[in-house]
Amino acid sequence: MSELPQLAKELDQADELAPLRDRFVLDSASGDAAGPAGVYLDGNSLGALPAHVPDRVADVVRRQWGELRIRSWEESGWWTAPERIGDRIAPLVGAAPGQIVVGDSTSVNVFKALVAAIRMADAGRDEILVDATTFPTDGYIAESAARLTGRTLRAVTPAEVPAALGDRTAAVLLNHVDYRTGRLHDLPALTAAVHACGALAVWDLCHSAGALPVGLDEHGVDLAVGCTYKYLNGGPGSPAYLYVRRELQDRFDSPLPGWNSHAEPFGMSPSYAPAAGAVRGRVGTPDILSLLALEAALDVWDGVSVDAVRAKSLALTDFFLRCVDEYTEPGRVECVTPGPHAERGSQIALRCPDAGEVMKRLIARGVVGDFRHPDILRFGFTPLYVSFRDAERAARTLGEELA
Amino acid sequence: MSELPQLAKELDQADELAPLRDRFVLDSASGDAAGPAGVYLDGNSLGALPAHVPDRVADVVRRQWGELRIRSWEESGWWTAPERIGDRIAPLVGAAPGQIVVGDSTSVNVFKALVAAIRMADAGRDEILVDATTFPTDGYIAESAARLTGRTLRAVTPAEVPAALGDRTAAVLLNHVDYRTGRLHDLPALTAAVHACGALAVWDLCHSAGALPVGLDEHGVDLAVGCTYKYLNGGPGSPAYLYVRRELQDRFDSPLPGWNSHAEPFGMSPSYAPAAGAVRGRVGTPDILSLLALEAALDVWDGVSVDAVRAKSLALTDFFLRCVDEYTEPGRVECVTPGPHAERGSQIALRCPDAGEVMKRLIARGVVGDFRHPDILRFGFTPLYVSFRDAERAARTLGEELA
Numbered sequence: 107m108s109e110l111p112q113l114a115k116e117l118d119q120a121d122e123l124a125p126l127r128d129r130f131v132l133d134s135a136s137g138d139a140a141g142p143a144g145v146y147l148d149g150n151s152l153g154a155l156p157a158h159v160p161d162r163v164a165d166v167v168r169r170q171w172g173e174l175r176i177r178s179w180e181e182s183g184w185w186t187a188p189e190r191i192g193d194r195i196a197p198l199v200g201a202a203p204g205q206i207v208v209g210d211s212t213s214v215n216v217f218k219a220l221v222a223a224i225r226m227a228d229a230g231r232d233e234i235l236v237d238a239t240t241f242p243t244d245g246y247i248a249e250s251a252a253r254l255t256g257r258t259l260r261a262v263t264p265a266e267v268p269a270a271l272g273d274r275t276a277a278v279l280l281n282h283v284d285y286r287t288g289r290l291h292d293l294p295a296l297t298a299a300v301h302a303c304g305a306l307a308v309w310d311l312c313h314s315a316g317a318l319p320v321g322l323d324e325h326g327v328d329l330a331v332g333c334t335y336k337y338l339n340g341g342p343g344s345p346a347y348l349y350v351r352r353e354l355q356d357r358f359d360s361p362l363p364g365w366n367s368h369a370e371p372f373g374m375s376p377s378y379a380p381a382a383g384a385v386r387g388r389v390g391t392p393d394i395l396s397l398l399a400l401e402a403a404l405d406v407w408d409g410v411s412v413d414a415v416r417a418k419s420l421a422l423t424d425f426f427l428r429c430v431d432e433y434t435e436p437g438r439v440e441c442v443t444p445g446p447h448a449e450r451g452s453q454i455a456l457r458c459p460d461a462g463e464v465m466k467r468l469i470a471r472g473v474v475g476d477f478r479h480p481d482i483l484r485f486g487f488t489p490l491y492v493s494f495r496d497a498e499r500a501a502r503t504l505g506e507e508l509a
Numbered sequence: 510m511s512e513l514p515q516l517a518k519e520l521d522q523a524d525e526l527a528p529l530r531d532r533f534v535l536d537s538a539s540g541d542a543a544g545p546a547g548v549y550l551d552g553n554s555l556g557a558l559p560a561h562v563p564d565r566v567a568d569v570v571r572r573q574w575g576e577l578r579i580r581s582w583e584e585s586g587w588w589t590a591p592e593r594i595g596d597r598i599a600p601l602v603g604a605a606p607g608q609i610v611v612g613d614s615t616s617v618n619v620f621k622a623l624v625a626a627i628r629m630a631d632a633g634r635d636e637i638l639v640d641a642t643t644f645p646t647d648g649y650i651a652e653s654a655a656r657l658t659g660r661t662l663r664a665v666t667p668a669e670v671p672a673a674l675g676d677r678t679a680a681v682l683l684n685h686v687d688y689r690t691g692r693l694h695d696l697p698a699l700t701a702a703v704h705a706c707g708a709l710a711v712w713d714l715c716h717s718a719g720a721l722p723v724g725l726d727e728h729g730v731d732l733a734v735g736c737t738y739k740y741l742n743g744g745p746g747s748p749a750y751l752y753v754r755r756e757l758q759d760r761f762d763s764p765l766p767g768w769n770s771h772a773e774p775f776g777m778s779p780s781y782a783p784a785a786g787a788v789r790g791r792v793g794t795p796d797i798l799s800l801l802a803l804e805a806a807l808d809v810w811d812g813v814s815v816d817a818v819r820a821k822s823l824a825l826t827d828f829f830l831r832c833v834d835e836y837t838e839p840g841r842v843e844c845v846t847p848g849p850h851a852e853r854g855s856q857i858a859l860r861c862p863d864a865g866e867v868m869k870r871l872i873a874r875g876v877v878g879d880f881r882h883p884d885i886l887r888f889g890f891t892p893l894y895v896s897f898r899d900a901e902r903a904a905r906t907l908g909e910e911l912a
Contacts, residue, residue: 131575148579155575163570163798164563171744172534172558176551176877184745211793213767214617221657238779243768243793246781250764254624254657261779286777333794341574342587342797361653364616365646374689374882376641376664378649390614390646391736394745395566395799474579479777 110429110498117425117494123418129406130339130491131155144472145496145503150313150453150486151476153339153403162402166395178394187397188345188366189384194404195338195347198412199311199330200321205349207387208334208397212312212346213243214362215331218387219348220251220279221361223306223329226354227276231305233258235270235278241285244310248279254361264291271303278305282320283313283451286478288443290314290451294325301326312336317452317489318416322349329354337452337488340400348387355383364389406490418489419452426454426485426497433505442482456483456504464507473503513832513901520828520897526821532809533742533894534558547875548899548906553716553856553889554879556742556806565805569798581797590800591748591769592787597807598741598750601815602714602733603724608752610790611737611800615715615749616646617765618734621790622751623654623682624764626709626732629757630679634708636661638673638681644688647713651682657764667694674706681708685723686716686854689881691846693717693854697728704729715739720855720892721819725752732757740855740891743803751790758786767792809893821892822855829857829888829900836908845885859886867910876906 118124132154133143146154170182179185192206199206210218224234236248238261245261252259262270264280271278278300283290293309300307306328314320316337322330330349334340350358360380365371366388369379380386427441439456458464458481465477475485485500521527535557536546549557573585582588595609602609613621627637639651641664648664655662665673667683674681681703686693696712703710709731717723719740725733733752737743753761763783768774769791772782783789830844842859861867861884868880878888888903 131571146578152574152579152582154578155570160567160570160575164567167558167563167566167744167802168534171555172563175549175557176555176879177872178745179555210613210617211767211796213769213793214613214765217765241768242771242777242779242781245779246766246768246771249781250766254764335794341570342581343794343800344798345796346793361657362617362620363649363653364614365644365649366616368645368649372882374645376645376648378645378652390616390749391738391746393614393748393796393799395747395802396796397746399570399798469580476579479775 108432110432114425114494114498117421121418121494123410123414123489124493126406126410127491127493129156131157132491144474145500147473147475147485147487147492147496147500149488149492150336150484152335152342153337153488154491156339156403156406158405159341159399159402163395163399166398184392184394187394187401188388188392191397191401191404192347192384194401195315195334198338198407199315199332199349200319201323201349202352205352205384206347207384208347208400209345209388209392212310212331212333213247215346215348216244216247216279216310217251218360218362219308219329219331220248220277221255222358223277223308224251224255224257225359226357227306228304231274231276233260233274234276235267236261237280238263239284240279240281240310241312244279244281264296267296268299271299271305275303275305277308279308279310281310281313285313286455286482288451288453288455290318290449293320293327297325297327313451317419319412327351334400338400339403339406341396341403344396344400345393350384350387355386358386360386362389366390366392410490415489419487420447420450422487422489422492422494422497423450423452423454425494426487426501429498429501430456430504433501434508438508439483452489453484453486457481458483458508467507468503471503473500511835513835517828517897517901520824524821524897526817526892527896529809529813530894530896532559534560535894547877548903550876550878550888550890550895550899550903552891552895553739553887555738555745556740556891557894559742559806559809561808562744562802562805566798566802569801587795587797590797590804591791591795594800594804594807595750595787597804598718598737601741601810602718602735602752603722604726604752605755608755608787609750610787611750611803612748612791612795615713615734615736616650618749618751619647619650619682619713620654621763621765622711622732622734623651623680624658625761626680626711627654627658627660628762629760630709631707634677634679636663636677637679638670639664640683641666642687643682643684643713644715647682647684667699670699671702674702674708678706678708680711682711682713684713684716688716689858689885691854691856691858693721693852696723696730700728700730716854720822722815730754737803741803742806742809744799744806747799747803748796753787753790758789761789763789765792769793769795813893818892822890823850823853825890825892825895825897825900826853826855826857828897829890829904832901832904833859833907836904837911841911842886855892856887856889860884861886861911870910871906874906876903
């Protein structure tokens with residue numbers, strides 16, 4: 107009999123982050139009735155619900171909207187929520203306050219960031235590089251940004267970026283962690299290379315923020331975007347964020363200059379004058395219900411160190427891979443996530459030809475990961491609430507389904 | 510003693526829409542304790558809370574997100590919410606199904622609509638006309654759209670539009686109702702004039718949808734946008750919508766082609782292929798909490814005719830003006846909202862030099878309207894929940910404060 111279940115138990119007992127699991131709703135009524143609750147390894151797609159969020163949302167709806175109504179823009183702090191919540195996200199991605207604003211979708215923020223980066227670059231630079239392996243929306247939006255600004259778009263893999271950089275490069279849009287393979291790209295080195303050639307670096311942090319240290323300020327990243335519904339657990343479709351490095355904020359020239367980014371938004375002036383600071387990244391009226399659900403969700407980070415999260419993430423994915431190794435016949439799946447820690451995000455992607463069917467059967471048995479076309483089984487490990495026992499059970503169930 | 514309080518009572522008794530008031534939360538706990546609840550005349554800024562919305566939102570948070578988690582994208586209908594809710598809004602603005610999609614802010618939708626309109630216009634047409642009296646964000650975004658597409662932007666009043674139209678005109682962005690004065694512009698005639706010159710008409714319906722008939726299909730409007738948190742009561746910052754006339758959908762070329770508008774969004778193809786229909790107006794991951802709060806809020810329209818709403822709106826604003834006339838000394842305020850019904854939206858704007866101070870005192874006495882810089886008192890009349898007694902009390906309190 108395998109020693110792995112016992113080892114998982116011991117690892118959980120030694121895990122300092124284990125108590126954080128209680129901050130989330132993980133054991134649904136149906137799960138309790140049917141025996142042990144499921145294993146949720148899809149927090150890299152939609153983070154689990156923090157336990158205190160429903161009451162906070164109810165207060166926003168019933169009291170702030172229902173009773174205070176319009177007064178809440180001031181009295182409930184609605185108006186300043188985008189920058190206030192940005193400052194809550196800032197420490198999780200290594201940013202000092204005043205550089206992040208929350209609102210709009212990731213796609214819309216990629217558009218703002220990339221067009222603004224192009225406008226900050228020297229006028230003669232006419233090429234944009236985009237990660238060829240990126241989540242598709244980044245590529246589509248980059249194509250639109252290039253078209254609207256009269257630049258050329260070139261798709262290259264992150265590994266090819268250093269060689270592709272040159273005098274023509276205006277900006278480079280990269281993903282910190284590949285959504286499919288879980289590969290972690292070298293943000294410090296790539297940012298330095300982009301800067302060495304005189305271009306701007308724009309990073310998409312969707313699959314890294316909340317799972318590992320990002321170090322935006324430390325590494326001199328120019329602009330960054332990210333979603334908040336994965337490792338930040340903000341809820342389905344919760345608003346994304348935009349980071350603009352402080353020294354660049356005065357040159358941030360938004361392609362979406364809505365009234366919320368005006369220096370005097372209630373002056374209702376017909377001519378646009380941009381606000382100073384992160385606020386310049388705002389556009390229209392902020393989406394309050396989703397914003398304040400996100401704000402509440404960020405409370406789970408109180409007292410949590412991102413370094414500790416990263417350490418547990420690597421321990422979890424190492425352990426999961428060891429379990430897969432033991433429970434699955436050799437050659438049945440191929441791991442496409444890099445082995446070296448320096449190249450691994452917080453997910454494990456396994457390739458097998460029948461991945462779609464296998465994932466359906468796993469989900470039916472309460473092990474929830476996801477399938478990425480055409481042949482990838484994707485398992486996300488959110489260190490705040492995934493346990494080593496979860497990892498062992500997922501690998502064991504997978505082994506049974508693959509047998 | 511004035512006969513107006515008695516008349517208000519009789520008008521309320523005869524009002525067929527009066528029972529709809531019970532569908533909303535209007536009498537807050539504090540209002541009950543302090544005597545009669547307030548009068549809310551700011552539904553043209555933030556609509557009141559429909560009474561059933563809190564339970565629906567709680568279900569979305571606790572069950573759909575908390576228990577079903579990622580499965581809700583399919584099982585709870587999250588993925589199709591933008592177009593499904595668009596079809597709920599459609600009859601309120603005179604649109605057949607399949608032409609409206611909900612998501613993003615009004616500002617972002619103005620950008621999509623205007624850039625798409627420019628791209629649909631003949632290439633030689635290099636000028637965009639924008640309503641000089643518009644809500645500022647529309648003008649700022651129009652300026653950005655012009656800059657990014659190499660067009661010239663010209664600001665004219667709606668009255669000047671017919672004379673300004675010509676061979677150079679690509680598109681015209683107009684507001685159906687002026688946010689400040691409450692003036693209703695002639696959508697059918699202006700749309701016809703824009704079409705006669707070969708340009709496209711883009712309408713902003715923020716201050717008309719839900720308050721009066723719009724007739725998008727009937728009048729051949731090309732593209733339209735609107736918010737959902739005013740007369741549609743979707744909640745603070747609830748997502749806006751985009752209408753693209755069916756015959757133009759195949760030519761809708763979005764400047765924000767996010768993965769949600771892809772023909773095969775889960776194919777994760779690196780090249781963009783737009784979906785058919787209204788879905789093409791989607792961008793990134795939809796904001797589910799706000800979207801489903803809006804969907805619930807739209808239930809208050811069940812069985813309600815927009816024509817009946819319009820009739821009550823005009824009766825309310827007529828009655829309010831009559832009350833102001835009787836309760837306020839002549840010349841103390843100037844009404845900047847047009848008298849003729851054909852030129853009036855669902856608000857009354859009164860000008861007086863001390864408007865800011867007067868509004869503060871009104872709010873302190875429970876009569877909530879709003880102040881628009883520099884000298885406008887703005888009172889919005891949402892026929893679904895504002896009564897004639899509300900109108901009388903507001904005018905009486907105003908008269909006392911102005912005395």
